[in-house]
Amino acid sequence: MRFELDSGLSSLQGRRARNEDFAGVQAPAAHEAERGWVAALADGVSGAEPGQGEGLMAAQTSVMSLLRDFHAVPADWDSSVALDRLLGHQNAWLAAYNRRPGADGRPREALTTLTALALRGRRYALAHVGDSRAWLLRGGECLLLTQDHRMERRDFAGLTRALGLDDALRLDHSAGELKVGDRLLLTSDGVHGVLPARQIAALLRATPGAQAAADALTAAALAAGGHDNATALVLDILGLADPGMADLAALGEALPSPGPLAVGAVLDGYQVTALVADNGVHRLLQASELATGRLVALKMLHAGRADDPQERAMLAHEIWLGLRLADAPRHRRRAGSPGFVRVHAPAEGASHFYAVFDWHAGRTLEQLLAQGPLEASQVIALGGALAQALSLLHAAGIVHRDIKPANLHLGDDGQWRLLDLGVALSPRAPAALRELHAGTPSYINPEQWQDPPLPADAGSDLFALGVTLYQALTGRLPYGEVEPYQLARYRRDPVAVSRLQPSVPVPLERLVLRAVAREAKARFETADELQLALERLAARDQVTPPRPVRAAADPAVPWQIALAISVLLNLLLVYWLVALPH
Template sequence: MSHKLTVRAAQRTETGPKATNDDALGLHLPQGHGLSAHTAAAAIADGVSSADGGRIAAETSVTNFLSDFFATPSSWSIKTAGSKVLAALNRWLHGQGQHYQHHHQGYLTTFTALIMRGQRGYIFHIGDTRLWRLRGEEWECLTTDHALNSRHGNQLTRALGMDWRIDIDYLETDLQQGDIFVLTTDGIHSFVPEKELKAIIATHSESLETRCEEVLACAASHHSDDNRSCQLLEIIDLPHAQDSQQLEYLAPLTPELRIGDTIDGYQVEQEIQINARSHIYLVKDCAQGHQFVLKTPSPNLIDDIDALKAFVREDWIGQRFHHPHIVNTYPASRARHYLYLIQEYLEGQTLRQWRMTHPEAAVETILAFAKPVVHALRALHRRETLHQDIKPDNIFLCTNGVVKLIDLGSASIGSLSDNLKLRAGAAEYAAPEYALGIARDQRADQFSLAMTLYELLTAHYAYGEYYKDCQSLSQFRKLRYTSACQYNPHVPLWIDAALARALSLNPEHRYAELSEFLNDLEHPNPQLTLHNKPWLEQNPLLFWQVTSILLLITNGILLALWLKQ
């Protein structure tokens, strides 16, 4: 008989004498399919009360850690998955707190998480929340506080959101049947003596829920003046060792499918796109009758490990976002036996297809596409994610008029999976940072969006056909921006100026925020001019009109002189 990881758990939190509760708790017990069915997790956080964003930091850290961790690729180790998720969380929290003058005033929180998989436990810890273990009669604290004692109380030396780079304690431990793990905030362990805490936990005659309540009541009796939170997890059963070794399972590639084939309960109804990188099908869920898009890596990629990792990452990143202007990617509703992802089925066409059938589209119509795309990109950027492949092919206009950003195959989170020497997406739209192998941020997506709008408006590229071949700084320096007005006289000067700024080859000269770029596309900015550009670029239509008049006058004078002779 094959044993499974079976865990019993309880948790409790209360505000105590404080006005608000800055603690946050989260549990995930084995459920569903895949690794989620073999994994248990608990996370606890204590938002720094002196920091304005402490409560938000604690809640965000617990909620996002658990959701993002269980969406990470199955090929990642526990340490890799947890570290990457926490690094992205930390950067977001730190970024939110940049307008505070002191680094102890931002979005700060302590954080401790326990992951159980197979016969091993994995601990992530920062701050002064604690993780304890009761094994038989042995009672042990498995974490170390990151705090200094002073006359004003504990002063944290490390916390999520405190610094740009994160320093997380990571620990692995074995699991045994009967182990009880306890997670507490300092509203508990700073007031309850260890002996009393152990005695309450060791009272096996009481349920875990009752023991949680007793821990909080004991802290109150010791005059705890802080929020009080604790979690208890008891291991009831563990998988056999051979079962544990099979958990790091990466599904095999999906075979080529034909109309009528069924895979994991999805029946193929239509081939949407087949290329060297991926196969995309319209499928019907046989159980629910709903239509979806099923995307698989091409069988040609069987030996391309980087490409397969990117595909798995696309599935993970897609499941992190639920936004009206980003294509929805869905988690597995049942066990997957092959490598694929499931997305919503969109009816409509890409902007490249739309432009081919609307070659005379008005400037206002084209610029209306910018707003939903900017909203989608801002949602990605708020969670440290770059799309990295913005182009007309990846902006989808649904039949109901909704614009959606699609294809997250080139997306990355922070610098966690970046290869700075790799030019992501199509070279025609990629910012120079990719070709130069230097760090990039949201301004790289801004460049690609501006290049996309430029092409939709003019049917040309802002720096010509040679741009995509540039690989060095000297080559980029030879490029010159061509005014959009030169190709499309209906483009107003102020829109051309906004595009020119967003398309600056130096990212420092672009807009600091996408919202600023959008505002300048929608409203003339008197401070943004093209005074330094030649007259031909500032207003090509007027230039040729005046030139024509001058030529006509000149020819008239020459003709008059000739007739006099």
């Protein structure tokens, strides 16, 4: 789903010598869509000398720097944090500028109000200082979102807070949920200082189109006798993207977890058809969507963990990862190789907090290996599909951390899929997940067991995939069952694949042994490199012939060889005695 927004901006000078208002909207680039939109309106404060123009400079630089830098902050920053830090830096610059006297020796007054909105996922974040304002029109009701920082007395009227006024900036912050059809409005005091709130609301309701509404507001302000600059920025929410991490975290905090659900129970339009798994932390259920009849998988917290805020945050992160992968660039995928199970965004009005996945009939690799090792061609196909999935994960800055046969699924459609992103790391992972030493010991690379341990990274996933391929070919683990910190297991190389399965082709054996090498520098560096090596194996007209299998040794053969050597020596001796001259 894409975030769709229509914006309109109108700024009229009025009777002032110059227009010191400044406003703008910045859309994210295609590869930054998840970071959302940002909009801001600033109203420069006129100095004692009308010709100085420092208020306009303050307004322009404040809005332009915010719009320019908002999409460059770290991806794991919350929108409110990004607004606070960027505006804090701008305030420090303006305050330092104002401490230095101008060229004519007069004090500088580069001050401005500013109201900013960040629209991300399905939420907005608001930062505000001064007496510009933000409004929200929803369902016909117009709500003022800000409070003016202004003191009004008989003998004094002025701002108590503004950018550049003090070294320490105090911003008002708020946040809320977005809905399709919302209309957001930013105004300078040249609009709301002249028009009453009821007239602003009436114009917002009556005027279709964001640009037309902005024009109507500023025109009405001047027509009502306004002398100040009049600026209005209107934002119409036409479509919402899938929920972001902040949206999902908020849902995880607000909604209860489902209680025990028996077969036949109904939850938000899903009827439970089977209990699939229960590991004490999560419960996985198969369910049928009543409206369509399609099967889905429902993942929810176990009753004993339902009130654990850390587990809720981790489940929210898993849903967010699934939605993010669904929107990954399509050029990173191959036709017919999705690599992951699709996750669905929580439905609007959901009564409980849980994850919904597509259901795929089939079996896990663990279930397949219970019947014996796989053929070489099957392992090549498995490795290629999973290396491709890991390439997509790692390009998105995600480390799976739990690659193993139980998390690899072969669907009835013939596609391999990587399951369970519950312990995966990303730049937005909650603190509890970062601190968790996750994974299954026998599949964890030795670098994570050394002292001090190295954190899991993309190489950890590649090592775990190598262990899985070795196991798929031989039915055994390359280093046996490993217990935590049992580094002795890694003091000798794994048994050659061909000793356990002589039919395995030589190139495939070399590839797998390289993937599970004891030293990290000897392994594949990236998932793309591993995928390319597997594709080269798969692309051959026929797999390299296996080593010839020797027949069982005949116990009489050594005696026959010894007899032949003895006869040959005797013949040479006779020839020497008879034929050679004495």
